[in-house]
Amino acid sequence: MPKEEILDPQGQAVVRALGRIGVEGVSDVRQGKRFELEVDDSVTAEELEKVAATLLTNTVIEDYEIVGAEVKK
Amino acid sequence: MPKEEILDPQGQAVVRALGRIGVEGVSDVRQGKRFELEVDDSVTAEELEKVAATLLTNTVIEDYEIVGAEVKK
Numbered sequence: 001m002p003k004e005e006i007l008d009p010q011g012q013a014v015v016r017a018l019g020r021i022g023v024e025g026v027s028d029v030r031q032g033k034r035f036e037l038e039v040d041d042s043v044t045a046e047e048l049e050k051v052a053a054t055l056l057t058n059t060v061i062e063d064y065e066i067v068g069a070e071v072k073k
Numbered sequence: 074m075p076k077e078e079i080l081d082p083q084g085q086a087v088v089r090a091l092g093r094i095g096v097e098g099v100s101d102v103r104q105g106k107r108f109e110l111e112v113d114d115s116v117t118a119e120e121l122e123k124v125a126a127t128l129l130t131n132t133v134i135e136d137y138e139i140v141g142a143e144v145k146k
Binding site: 001011014017021023024026027029030031034035037038039041042043047050051054056 | 109
């Protein structure tokens, strides 16, 4: 997601568009990216951290969060 | 996220780039969008559904999931 101090014109465009579909009560929208990775057991948490910080995120303007999901057999 | 049957060239580019930073064991990457909305109590689940389905998602090629987060006072 864009860092809090970074302007997010795409999110602001969504806020303005909400009126058109008659939805009120949304004070802010931020748009970011989401990546879903399929990894095997050999991939460590440190490696995932490296992938997120060097390849998937522009850490100057974006923050990231790594979330684990289900184990596929 | 892009639907499963939709090609995701951005995700595939990430898969190819993983070798460059020495990470193996990632078999697939899919890139999608994430929106964070700040809403007040007046916004119903049906309205959020409408926002997601009509404004935030191109339902021809993308799926969406709505996840609740913390309550700010």
